[in-house]
Amino acid sequence: MSTRLLIIEDDPALREMLSLHFEDQGLTVASAANCHQGREQLRQFEPDLVLLDQQLPDGLGIALLPELLSARPEAQVLMMTGQHDLELAIEAIKLGAADFIHKPIQTEALQQAVDKALARRQAKTAPCPAPQLPKRDLIGRSAAMLEVSKRIALAAGSDANVLIHGESGTGKEIVARLIHQYGDRSGPFVALNCAAIVDTLLESELFGHEKGAFTGADRRKPGKFELADGGTLFLDEIAELALPLQAKLLRTLQERVIERVGGTETLPVDVRIIAASHRDLFAEVEAGRFREDLAYRLKVIEIELPPLRERLEDIPLLAQSLLDRIAVSHKACPPPLSAEVIARLQQHDWPGNVRELENTLTQALLQARDGPILPEHIQFSGSHHARPAPAGDAEVLRSLEEVEAEHIQRVLDHTGGHKGHSCEILGISRPALDRKIAKYGLRLNK
Numbered sequence: 001m002s003t004r005l006l007i008i009e010d011d012p013a014l015r016e017m018l019s020l021h022f023e024d025q026g027l028t029v030a031s032a033a034n035c036h037q038g039r040e041q042l043r044q045f046e047p048d049l050v051l052l053d054q055q056l057p058d059g060l061g062i063a064l065l066p067e068l069l070s071a072r073p074e075a076q077v078l079m080m081t082g083q084h085d086l087e088l089a090i091e092a093i094k095l096g097a098a099d100f101i102h103k104p105i106q107t108e109a110l111q112q113a114v115d116k117a118l119a120r121r122q123a124k125t126a127p128c129p130a131p132q133l134p135k136r137d138l139i140g141r142s143a144a145m146l147e148v149s150k151r152i153a154l155a156a157g158s159d160a161n162v163l164i165h166g167e168s169g170t171g172k173e174i175v176a177r178l179i180h181q182y183g184d185r186s187g188p189f190v191a192l193n194c195a196a197i198v199d200t201l202l203e204s205e206l207f208g209h210e211k212g213a214f215t216g217a218d219r220r221k222p223g224k225f226e227l228a229d230g231g232t233l234f235l236d237e238i239a240e241l242a243l244p245l246q247a248k249l250l251r252t253l254q255e256r257v258i259e260r261v262g263g264t265e266t267l268p269v270d271v272r273i274i275a276a277s278h279r280d281l282f283a284e285v286e287a288g289r290f291r292e293d294l295a296y297r298l299k300v301i302e303i304e305l306p307p308l309r310e311r312l313e314d315i316p317l318l319a320q321s322l323l324d325r326i327a328v329s330h331k332a333c334p335p336p337l338s339a340e341v342i343a344r345l346q347q348h349d350w351p352g353n354v355r356e357l358e359n360t361l362t363q364a365l366l367q368a369r370d371g372p373i374l375p376e377h378i379q380f381s382g383s384h385h386a387r388p389a390p391a392g393d394a395e396v397l398r399s400l401e402e403v404e405a406e407h408i409q410r411v412l413d414h415t416g417g418h419k420g421h422s423c424e425i426l427g428i429s430r431p432a433l434d435r436k437i438a439k440y441g442l443r444l445n446k
Contacts (some may be wrong), residue, residue, distance in 0.1 A: 002027055004048045005029045005030070005050075006030050007030070014105065034056050035063075046072065049114065049118060050068055051101075065092065066095055076118065079100050080102075080105070082102070082103040099117060120371025137174070138178060152178050156179050160301050161298050161301070162300070163295075163302050164304075165303070166306075166307075170308070171305060172305060173276070176276065179274060183232070190228035190234070191234040202242075209261035210262040210263040214262065222260075223258070225269045226258070236275075237277055241290075243290075250294045282295060312346045319337055320336070323337065330366070338373075341377075344378045408422075409440075412444060419433055
């Protein structure tokens, strides 16, 4: 059965032109010259798609829009108007219009809008599985992520402190939760972002405070250590801790006791620490911003999360998993991602890593509006754009490893072989730098 299109337009010439155009496309077309005729056709014709003019002899199209969608919820309605009115366009979309077409009608633009609307309708009427919120997990089959999985298993089988390195948005908290989930500790998982709280309040957040300890402390408050007793305390962005707090944290790790701010009583605590940072702690040690003894206390087991740009082969599986989760939270049916969309995602360098990918897919799902996600729905923000296609003579092109080795050597030469300064420039951890020096056989001095 062919798609049924209803055109509600008072201009007879435009109405006839649109009818002929879409009949040639294989659609079954009916038309109406005003709101009254439109209502009659709606009952008799039961359209799949409606082209609705805004200015009609007996009323406004936008006033008819809710009635159309109430009678035919699965229909796609495209508003047409000669007005360039932003408020009208926003109101039409909020009321459920699939698109907003400006006059004079451009046939190619209209055809594209109709094709997208019909694709949305097909996706909307397709059976959607019962929504289930996918659990947050480690997604990826690349060699780098398989190594991360092994390190998580090692950490889960131990009660040792763990230090997680990784750029912002790589999923450090997910890794910490997995270690706790598969570990033996029966207590709670408690998380604290050290960069999100001002220094004056961070001590109280960690260790709690007594009533009257400072202005506004009108009652005793337990800190994160007490709340995590018997379980795991995840300290994100640990490098942001001020030196005095580092000393107090070190004492807690050594003695397994805490003192609340404003108190004198020592309280025993049994807490496993998982710390994370996008900075190299040992570069921070060399810069005098982090205690070396604390750094060693934290990194009994070390896990390094690769940036997304270094595991682009994981994007198909990762993007679909993220999209399934996003769709559930927006009460939508998750559309499958086409090869063209995946190819576009794999062209980007993802400076914001998995978090940026999730935001990009959320925007794309909202733009698709119950239809398939198209390549044009994938929009990248910031100054980082799609990777350029290779250009130039093939003989001068080099492998990524050759370029990386040359760049790291240049940085090492610039710093005189100082690993801490080199890590800061390269934006990688000390263990990562050591592995690359060994891998490429690099020299530390000029």
